Amino acid sequence: MLRARQKLGKYRIERRLSDGPLATVYQAYDTIHGLRVALKIPHRRMMDDYFLADFRKEVRMLAKLDHPNILPIQNACFIDGYFVISMPLGVETLGSRLQKRISTAKALDFTAQILAGVAHAHEERIIHCDIKPDNFILFPDNQLRLADFGFSKLARGRIEASGSGTVGYVAPEQAMGRPLLASDVFSVGLVLYRMFAGVLPRWPYDWPPPGAARLRQKLHPDMVALIRRAIEVKPGRRYRDGQQMLAAFERIRRPAAAR
Missing domain, CATH: 1.10.510.10 (Transferase(Phosphotransferase) domain 1)
Known part of the structure; x- marks a missing residue:
């Protein structure tokens, strides 16, 4: 688990939003763009080639979808050993x-x-x-x-x-x-x-x-x-x-x- 105020690249973790079987979603502050975002981060036990292939597949699927009723991905990259997917933060x-x-x-x-x-x-x-x-x-x-x-x-x-x-x-x-x-x-x-x-x-x-x-x-x-x-x-x-x-x-x- 990442902790509140912990830094992850340009992101500062604020709180945990949800836990799923594959990943945790956090609310974070983008210190470069000055925006709050949602970060989806796979659990450590999922950080192997098999599961990372699934997360990459998710990113590539969403890249094909451009619609106001589908949540887009802003960025996906490795930061400090974590695979981080950044998305707009909802209410x-x-x-x-x-x-x-x-x-x-x-x-x-x-x-x-x-x-x-x-x-x-x-x-x-x-x-x-x-x-x-x-x-x-x-x-x-x-x-x-x-x-x-x-x-x-x-x-x-x-x-x-x-x-x-x-x-x-x-x-x-x-x-x-x-x-x-x-x-x-x-x-x-x-x-x-x-x-x-x-x-x-x-x-x-x-x-x-x-x-x-x-x-x-x-x-x-x-x-x-x-x-x-x-x-x-x-x-x-x-x-x-x-x-x-x-x-x-x-x-x-x-x-x-x-x-």
């Missing part, structure tokens, strides 16, 4: 924002941003593989950005991968090691259900899950149907990718907002 995660009351109108705006970011990644054939509220970072003016592509896979033909992601938001086929673009759709559907209903559905995802009455009370039936389709257990019954789900949402957004 809080969507996960922490969901601990407070959120209006339906604001949640629909967040829905549009969530889908726009995921659709852009899918346009580049990138499966995020770890979509959850804590991986959407909230910035001023309620801008959401999708972060943490550490588990991402390139969708080129059939993928054989170890089951990765966050328990509770992972699609069944992804848990079996076969992620698809539709696996991200499933995870997005669970994020939306949690955002509007206030609870997270659990396996076996039978409809209606707990909170469905609240969902129907708050949302237009078309919006409920969109979420229900996204969390179908069988991938073939979902939207095939974020682009198709975004297009479906845009068709119903106006009546959904008028509810």
Whole structure:
């Protein structure tokens, strides 16, 4: 663990923001540019060629993605033996924002941003593989950005991968090691259900899950149907990718907002 006020090149560590299985994220002050940033730093036990290849892959994937709803990487380099990824610093995660009351109108705006970011990644054939509220970072003016592509896979033909992601938001086929673009759709559907209903559905995802009455009370039936389709257990019954789900949402957004 790095300590508060510890220097790392031009960065001065201020506090730890989060710990993940692969890396820790810190808030730091860039003493050259005079800005606060987020630094993602792999754990020491991950500093071998195998895991560093994954972090380099994440950096290169993000270099392909240029979208206002995806968190960009400002810099990636070795500093004092650490592999350091610098990113813009947000206000809080969507996960922490969901601990407070959120209006339906604001949640629909967040829905549009969530889908726009995921659709852009899918346009580049990138499966995020770890979509959850804590991986959407909230910035001023309620801008959401999708972060943490550490588990991402390139969708080129059939993928054989170890089951990765966050328990509770992972699609069944992804848990079996076969992620698809539709696996991200499933995870997005669970994020939306949690955002509007206030609870997270659990396996076996039978409809209606707990909170469905609240969902129907708050949302237009078309919006409920969109979420229900996204969390179908069988991938073939979902939207095939974020682009198709975004297009479906845009068709119903106006009546959904008028509810």
